[in-house]
Amino acid sequence: MSGTSTEYLLILTAVTAGVTFLLRALPFLFFGTGKRPPALVLSIGNVLSPAAIAMLVVYCFACYVRDRAPAEHMFGLAELAAAVVVVALQLWKRNPLVSILAGTAVYMTLVQTVIP
Amino acid sequence: MNQKPVLKQAFISSLPVLMGYTAMGFAAGVLLAAKSGIRLPALWAFLTSATSISGALQFMLVDWIRNSQPMLDVALLTVCLNIRYSMYGLSLIERFRGIPLAKKLYLIWSLTDETYALEVENKVPPGGDSILYCITLAALNHFYWILGVVSGALAGAALPFPNKGIDFAMTALFLVILTDQCRERKNRVYAAVGLLASIACALVFGAGKMLIPSMILMLSALVVFRKPLEKLESWKFGGKK
Numbered sequence A: 001m002s003g004t005s006t007e008y009l010l011i012l013t014a015v016t017a018g019v020t021f022l023l024r025a026l027p028f029l030f031f032g033t034g035k036r037p038p039a040l041v042l043s044i045g046n047v048l049s050p051a052a053i054a055m056l057v058v059y060c061f062a063c064y065v066r067d068r069a070p071a072e073h074m075f076g077l078a079e080l081a082a083a084v085v086v087v088a089l090q091l092w093k094r095n096p097l098v099s100i101l102a103g104t105a106v107y108m109t110l111v112q113t114v115i116p
Numbered sequence B: 001m002n003q004k005p006v007l008k009q010a011f012i013s014s015l016p017v018l019m020g021y022t023a024m025g026f027a028a029g030v031l032l033a034a035k036s037g038i039r040l041p042a043l044w045a046f047l048t049s050a051t052s053i054s055g056a057l058q059f060m061l062v063d064w065i066r067n068s069q070p071m072l073d074v075a076l077l078t079v080c081l082n083i084r085y086s087m088y089g090l091s092l093i094e095r096f097r098g099i100p101l102a103k104k105l106y107l108i109w110s111l112t113d114e115t116y117a118l119e120v121e122n123k124v125p126p127g128g129d130s131i132l133y134c135i136t137l138a139a140l141n142h143f144y145w146i147l148g149v150v151s152g153a154l155a156g157a158a159l160p161f162p163n164k165g166i167d168f169a170m171t172a173l174f175l176v177i178l179t180d181q182c183r184e185r186k187n188r189v190y191a192a193v194g195l196l197a198s199i200a201c202a203l204v205f206g207a208g209k210m211l212i213p214s215m216i217l218m219l220s221a222l223v224v225f226r227k228p229l230e231k232l233e234s235w236k237f238g239g240k241k
Helices: A006-031 A039-067 A071-091 A096-112 B004-035 B041-052 B054-065 B071-082 B085-091 B101-109 B113-121 B130-158 B166-182 B183-207 B213-223 B226-232
Strands: none
Touching: A006 B041, A006 B054, A006 B071, A006 B085, A006 B101, A039 A071, A039 B071, A039 B166, A039 B183, A039 B213, A039 B226, A071 A096, A071 B166, A096 B004, A096 B166, B004 B041, B004 B101, B004 B113, B004 B130, B004 B166, B041 B054, B041 B130, B054 B071, B054 B166, B071 B113, B071 B213, B101 B130, B113 B130, B166 B183, B183 B213, B183 B226, B213 B226
């Protein structure tokens, strides 16, 4: 099924909304009666998030490595530079919006001018 | 009693979210219109943002549409992206106990990072109705998010601009979340597990097929090495105590 077909998009919307709602509802479904969640569930739930986000960062960079072959694009200099801007700004200012907009602006400028 | 002060306070509390959601939503909307190749991007921007209300997901959607990602992958990745939401309810179970089902369902439906934070903060005026406060907040934030995403999609479709590289917004969003999570020392160990597992899978399976194996590897490592990893949580770089 093509990703741009109406059928795909409808299923995509339903699946993402449904799974997200279920996640939000989980504690109310299982622990609404006052029971405490099992220790393993609580512990995995707490630690999965940083691991998953780290995985998504790796995924983004793996895609850049695949799509932008090294020498031709100065060995990922644009990606690295923009990533440094994002992390440095976030550490310094703690404002997600500023970090994301500035990093994206730097990246767009680099890939549209010096590093195609 | 008169609940007007409650509505007013909910609006005031929501103002920082107005800035954040409209700007982030706008970026996600532009990306959807510019990069997904779908027809009627504003319609899909509306449907997806209104039903999921999830920032990282809104960006990932564009990737999934472009790759015609299989639904099982989509479901598993949605779990990964949004698993943190399943922890939020734990601190709201008592507050939401005994309220009408429709209100409860809406409060659960609309539970985003920012809405959760404001509901836990609970700045309801003395004597005010705390559930009314939460619902008003949730509805306002929900509206800001839809507004941002839809206006981004409209702008992206109407004004084609040199958008090469705009997809970096998603990478930047994940970097920001990771940076904030790593401020907490104990999270660094688990971020490192995710990093190692996914780099290994990227090398073995390639970028296009790495996510599912990474999730399996990561989850197994977290379960199997739970105890040793917990010991590492307080480990300090450089060995200083």
